[in-house]
Amino acid sequence: MEEVNLFGQKEVNGVPTDAIQELFDFWKQTFNKRSSTVLDTARQKKLSAAIKAYGTDTCQKAILGCSYSDWHTGKNPGNKQYTDLTLIFRNADKVEMFLDIYEQEAEGRKEMDEWLNS
Numbered sequence: 001m002e003e004v005n006l007f008g009q010k011e012v013n014g015v016p017t018d019a020i021q022e023l024f025d026f027w028k029q030t031f032n033k034r035s036s037t038v039l040d041t042a043r044q045k046k047l048s049a050a051i052k053a054y055g056t057d058t059c060q061k062a063i064l065g066c067s068y069s070d071w072h073t074g075k076n077p078g079n080k081q082y083t084d085l086t087l088i089f090r091n092a093d094k095v096e097m098f099l100d101i102y103e104q105e106a107e108g109r110k111e112m113d114e115w116l117n118s
Contacts, residue, residue: 015048023047023059024085030067031083043085050089062088062095065102 010017024039050059066072066088074081088098
């Protein structure tokens with residue numbers, strides 16, 4: 001699965017493994033995952049496809065969008081969290097849904113800051 005490019009950098013599906021690891025670490029920190037959480041092959045594939053399609057910044061916003069969702073963070077009838085990377089980056093619809101949540105939250109925070117500072 002890992003390949004080495006012309007510059008000697010390791011890649012997965014054309015995405016540097018450093019970028020994949022950075023996004024994985026961002027997700028772990030965002031959701032307070034334990035240190036033993038593993039970047040397995042399934043997660044590497046999802047992250048490399050997501051980074052390739054959207055870029056790292058947009059992927060981080062999708063992760064934050066998931067973290068802003070009460071339902072996905074456990075405020076649901078089963079008190080179950082739905083925060084795994086394979087869910088966030090399952091398909092374009094999921095990514096875009098979490099991006100919408102992120103943008104709504106960012107707009108709400110901006111409006112609150114403007115109101116507080118006026």
